[in-house]
Amino acid sequence: EKLFYILLYCKCYPTFDLLSVLFNFDRSCAHDWVHRLLSVLETTLGEKQVLPARKLRSMEEFTKRFPDVKEVIVDGTERPVQRPQNRERQKEYYSGKKKRHTCKQITVSTREKRVIIRTKTRAGKVHDKRLLHESEIVQYIPDEVAIEGDLGFHGLEKEFVNVHLPHKKPKGKELTQQQKEENRELSRQRVVCEHAHSGIKRYNCVHSVYRNRVTDFDDQLMLVSAGLWNFYLDAA
Template identity: 30%
Template sequence: MLQVQRLVQRPRSFESLCGLNPTEFTLLAEQLEPLWARAHRTSLLRDGRVRRIGAGRRFKLDVPHRLLLTLMYLRHYLPMHLLGVLFEIDTANVCRNVHALMPLLEQALPAPLRPRTLDSRQVTPDDAAPRRRLRTLDDVLKAFPEIADIIIDGTEQPRGQPKRKKGDTPGKKAVGRPKDQKKYFSVKKGTHTLKTQVAVTPDGLVVHLSAPAGGRTHDMKVLKQSRLLGRLPLGSRIWGDRGYTGLDKLCPEHEVITPHMRPRGGTLSEEHRDLNHHISKVRITVENVVCKIKKFRICREFYRNELRHHGSFWGCVAGLVNLRMLGRAPQFA
């Protein structure tokens, strides 16, 4: 069985294994201890439980080993039966341990604001959206009032074809296929994908993640439904790529900066090319952050989990990226 005490003696190997150095791992495990104890106590006191508190078998994994198991799953996206062999537990126990720790891990990390679903309403900058919980965009803006720029970009992750649910009837145009198959097919990637919008500061701090959308969904539509525009302070600058052309009409209270598009059959002027070059120098930050997120293979490779867990995985990985960016020390609220 993998032992944390032995692995931390090899810092470089330990960092490659789970994405954190031993110091960061130890501090994070200490923050998770009371959260896990409180969550476990709440589970023992739930309605309908028959056994008295203290009865039953003891957990084989303590919090540090449970954290190591979860970080290895996020970092390398190993099959759960292989993780079961490494930690000498059953595959079902691996699944239970990972999904039980994920919400607590996101709570302990400096994770970005992450709405659970996309908002189908027409969202405007002065729309009063409900606020959740330095882990939310509101907290970041209060702690760092000098933030005046938000850089946004969308990224995609491959997934399988959506399966038909029980009771659904096939559509007339696609016999045997679910009606929402086209919703997830990305023409750009040539496969079915999940799209997530990432918003970062110029310093590389992830402050907002959208709920997952189908790969067919346009970047502008994801932005409208992500509840981000209603939370930005007035006068802030929004940096986007060509997919956000026309955003200035949607939110006139903000300064929107997007690259100039080459006219059909024409060429860009020298001035516009220079401006696009300067915009790219600013927007490279979000590209680098997305690269850091996708070093965790659970955010890059073929997604094989349930769709309802996708946002939680991305929230935890973004929190780990923020953790390393913020002075390599946990920034807990």
């Protein structure tokens, strides 16, 4: 029953008022049980080795944790949040890309749609490339592992030899036919990352507008949802 309770919360993201009605206890108990059981679920998924890494400390760590990975895709994903009351926080969380207030993470996925690394959740205003740099992920991925990304990481290919990005259209000029073909091929390869994000967002707790107030709870929800998605892939 406890497993059903926390999986229901992750999948449907009901309010604590609704949970209290469905399970016949007080609203405060509904709140306490969600936070208690989510930590238990996170620990269990960690024991199953399906949680994505939060941070890398060396290339040796990457090789040890992911010995069979030869190619990865990096991309950002955002989720909407309630509009902050504070004006400064409104600016901090406003995403020019989504035209609304969001929070975001960068994920690193494999060809098998498995999310192996994810950054800490940040405000939507932070640019993808800046967030990736601050998270210190790319520098700990070995050179023999190819890294694919989109133009949101433009310039990264000049810093790391294993980064492959689409060709950017020159100002006032057009891409050659070969460059267009290469961009299309890269897009076909990168689409698995979007499939991984879609898999994670099967869980409404990371898809719907975030409404909780507990510090870093959104980060924990994303971590657990990614772990559940990886667990599903392993079981499928």
